[in-house]
Amino acid sequence: MAAPHPARPDALTLEVVDLIASVVARYHEEYEEAAAEHALTGAQAKLLGLLCLEPLPMRKLAHRLKCEPSNVTGIVDRLEARGLAERRPDPADRRVKLAAATDEGRRVARSLRESLRFAREPLAGLSEQERLTLRDLLQRMVGGTD
Numbered sequence: 001m002a003a004p005h006p007a008r009p010d011a012l013t014l015e016v017v018d019l020i021a022s023v024v025a026r027y028h029e030e031y032e033e034a035a036a037e038h039a040l041t042g043a044q045a046k047l048l049g050l051l052c053l054e055p056l057p058m059r060k061l062a063h064r065l066k067c068e069p070s071n072v073t074g075i076v077d078r079l080e081a082r083g084l085a086e087r088r089p090d091p092a093d094r095r096v097k098l099a100a101a102t103d104e105g106r107r108v109a110r111s112l113r114e115s116l117r118f119a120r121e122p123l124a125g126l127s128e129q130e131r132l133t134l135r136d137l138l139q140r141m142v143g144g145t146d
Helices: 011-037 041-051 059-067 069-081 105-113 117-124 128-141
Strands: 085-090 092-099
Touching: 011 041, 011 105, 011 117, 011 128, 041 059, 041 069, 041 085, 041 092, 059 069, 059 092, 059 117, 069 085, 092 105
Parallel strands: none
Antiparallel strands: 085 092
8 A cells, every 4th residue: 555645735834945945045146156256166165164163074075065075175175275274184093184274264264154145134134032033943944953
């Protein structure tokens, strides 16, 4: 016997999905523009942002970016040539090289992030409680902490 089909989403759910898609599209468009203003590709900017969180080995970077490790090597090479990233030995396993953001890389990543206006401006029109509620709901949607 075939498994029952899940219920079709209601109109409100479809509207919310469309709004999320619009937010994501606007974010990616503005992110690419902001990256270009810093003479970075979107992939370089995204990788630099990841490196600002923590130094990572190439394989983990590739996994997070959903691309081949050889592509990550090229991106890190270009960031390293600009002084935005560096490779260093992993203290836990000196055979492994970690990519890490430099001070200049962190400065550029912060500047890029601060230049993203599309969300900041509409969010400023929400009260602090509304922003907290939105944050909490988004965290629930992506499986984060409540």
